[in-house]
Amino acid sequence: MSKSDASATGSDSGEILLSAVDISVQFGGLKAVDHVSLDVRRGEIVGLIGPNGAGKTTFFQAISGFVRRTSGEVRFRGERIDGVAPEEICRRGLTRTFQIMEVFPSLTVRETLTAAALVRLSMAEARKVAISIAELVRLDGKLDLTCRHLTLPDQKALEIGKAMATQPQMILLDEVMAGLRPAETQDVVRMIQNLRDRGVTFLVVEHNMDVIMSLSDRIVVMGTGRKIIEGAPEDVVRDPKVIEIYLGEELELA
Ligand SMILES: Nc1ncnc2c1ncn2[C@@H]1O[C@H](COP(=O)(O)OP(=O)(O)OP(=O)(O)O)[C@@H](O)[C@H]1O
Numbered sequence: 001m002s003k004s005d006a007s008a009t010g011s012d013s014g015e016i017l018l019s020a021v022d023i024s025v026q027f028g029g030l031k032a033v034d035h036v037s038l039d040v041r042r043g044e045i046v047g048l049i050g051p052n053g054a055g056k057t058t059f060f061q062a063i064s065g066f067v068r069r070t071s072g073e074v075r076f077r078g079e080r081i082d083g084v085a086p087e088e089i090c091r092r093g094l095t096r097t098f099q100i101m102e103v104f105p106s107l108t109v110r111e112t113l114t115a116a117a118l119v120r121l122s123m124a125e126a127r128k129v130a131i132s133i134a135e136l137v138r139l140d141g142k143l144d145l146t147c148r149h150l151t152l153p154d155q156k157a158l159e160i161g162k163a164m165a166t167q168p169q170m171i172l173l174d175e176v177m178a179g180l181r182p183a184e185t186q187d188v189v190r191m192i193q194n195l196r197d198r199g200v201t202f203l204v205v206e207h208n209m210d211v212i213m214s215l216s217d218r219i220v221v222m223g224t225g226r227k228i229i230e231g232a233p234e235d236v237v238r239d240p241k242v243i244e245i246y247l248g249e250e251l252e253l254a
């Protein structure tokens with residue numbers, strides 16, 4: 001399904017899967033996230049962009065239960081999840097990847113995917129899911145390789161696989177494509193589109209504008225803790241404020 005198909009099938013008016021209202025996170029005197037609200041509808045891919053230090057990762061941490069909020073409410077599938085532990089949030093169907101990859105180097109691909117699947121399943125079921133997820137992220141030939149021997153693109157695929165192994169309805173992806181070559185990046189883009197076609201909803205942080213433009217149904221821009229604007233990709237990249245704080249003049253005509 002392409003971006004335009006997604007809106008044609010009604011993601012503009014679909015169920016609000018994630019609703020974050022008035023989220024703030026303070027680190028000492030620093031307002032890392034400052035009263036940010038954001039809705040994501042089921043089936044959407046929403047891009048979250050902004051300069052380094054804008055608060056994107058902290059916002060992810062706040063909605064997935066990894067950091068204490070100083071204000072705000074988060075609902076997932078209509079239920080409050082603020083104050084709920086990360087593992088329980090994951091069990092309810094909202095999972096995240098980490099900007100700094102958390103792959104245990106001495107585990108195999110199979111062990112890593114099985115461990116992730118155990119969030120929801122018994123050991124016997126988790127072992128089976130590990131194999132099907134490995135196929136989904138094209139690591140089925142590498143199930144018994146230890147993670148330290150994986151190439152960077154395979155590590156990224158594993159990161160997505162780990163998220164998928166928890167059988168999520170929605171994934172928060174934090175710079176999962178950083179460091180990849182263009183062709184490798186395109187593989188990951190296709191993988192995400194494929195997973196969306198299987199019903200997974202995404203909120204994606206990425207600095208690569210080509211990726212964000214080709215993936216996102218909608219883009220939200222943050223700058224120094226605040227939400228600057230949200231809208232259609234083609235409108236957001238032309239917004240003077242977005243160009244000023246993030247994109248710079250070279251992308252003015254993108
Ligand atoms: N645990 C922490 N303790 C104190 N300050 C923090 C902590 N985590 C993040 N910050 C600060 O909060 C601000 C937002 O950081 P955050 O990592 O959320 O930005 P980001 O938008 O994800 O940036 P990047 O694009 O570089 O990943 C920054 O000023 C950062 O230094």
Ligand SMILES: [Mg+2]
Pocket residue numbers: 056057058099
């Ligand atoms: Mg970050």
